[in-house]
Amino acid sequence: MNILQINSSARSTGSESTRLADAIVAKLQAANAGAVVTRRDLAANPHPVLDEAALQALFTPADQRSAEQAARVALDDALIAQVQAADAIVIGAPMYNFGITVQLKAWFDAIARAGVTFKYGATGPVGLVTGKKVYVAIARGGFHRDGPSDTQLPHLKMFLAFLGMTDVQFVxxxxxxMGPEAVAKAQAQADADINAVLV
Known part of the structure; x- marks a missing residue:
C-alpha cells in the first residue's frame, strides 16, 4: 500500500490535525505490512500559489515553455504523481477562518488539472483520480459540524469528488x-472515531 499524507496546518508543532493524520497513518501501517508512506508538510515546504506566471506556464504547450515555465509546471506534476501513485490519502485539514488553509488550497490548485486529474464530458466534469481511499482529519477551535458555519466540509467533499475521490472518511x-477539558474530550472522541473507522 502506498499512503500519501498531506499536512496543511501552519503549525510545525502542536497541530491537532497533524496529530490525527499521524494516528490514521499509523493505523493504516499497522494493518498493511510493508506500507510505504510519503509525507508532505505544506507549511514546512509550501507549494507556490496559482498566480499569473503559473497559469501562463500551464497553458503554454510543453514544447514551447521556457525553462522557468517548465520548472513551475514540474512542481505541480510532482504533486499530481504522488496523488496518482497513492492507494490511500490522509489529509490533515484544520479550519482557519471557516475554511481550509491557504496551504491546502495551493495543493488543491496544483493537483486539479484538466485532462489529467479530471476531464469534461458530455454531462459535465468527470474525475480521473479514482480507486483511492481518503481520510480527512479536521481540527477546529469551535463547534461547526452540521451547522451553517461549516463551509469547510462541503468544499472538501466537492473538491475530492470533482477529482473522482468519493470514498472519503472524515474524523x-x-x-x-474551548479550554483543556474540551480539548481532552475532543481528542478522546477523535481517537475513538479513528479506531472505529480503521478497524
Whole structure:
C-alpha cells in the first residue's frame, strides 16, 4: 500500500490535525505490512500559489515553455504523481477562518488539472483520480459540524469528488479552542472515531 499524507496546518508543532493524520497513518501501517508512506508538510515546504506566471506556464504547450515555465509546471506534476501513485490519502485539514488553509488550497490548485486529474464530458466534469481511499482529519477551535458555519466540509467533499475521490472518511476534533477539558474530550472522541473507522 502506498499512503500519501498531506499536512496543511501552519503549525510545525502542536497541530491537532497533524496529530490525527499521524494516528490514521499509523493505523493504516499497522494493518498493511510493508506500507510505504510519503509525507508532505505544506507549511514546512509550501507549494507556490496559482498566480499569473503559473497559469501562463500551464497553458503554454510543453514544447514551447521556457525553462522557468517548465520548472513551475514540474512542481505541480510532482504533486499530481504522488496523488496518482497513492492507494490511500490522509489529509490533515484544520479550519482557519471557516475554511481550509491557504496551504491546502495551493495543493488543491496544483493537483486539479484538466485532462489529467479530471476531464469534461458530455454531462459535465468527470474525475480521473479514482480507486483511492481518503481520510480527512479536521481540527477546529469551535463547534461547526452540521451547522451553517461549516463551509469547510462541503468544499472538501466537492473538491475530492470533482477529482473522482468519493470514498472519503472524515474524523473531527472540535472545540480545540474551548479550554483543556474540551480539548481532552475532543481528542478522546477523535481517537475513538479513528479506531472505529480503521478497524
Amino acid at each position: 473531527y476534533a472540535e472545540g480545540m479552542g
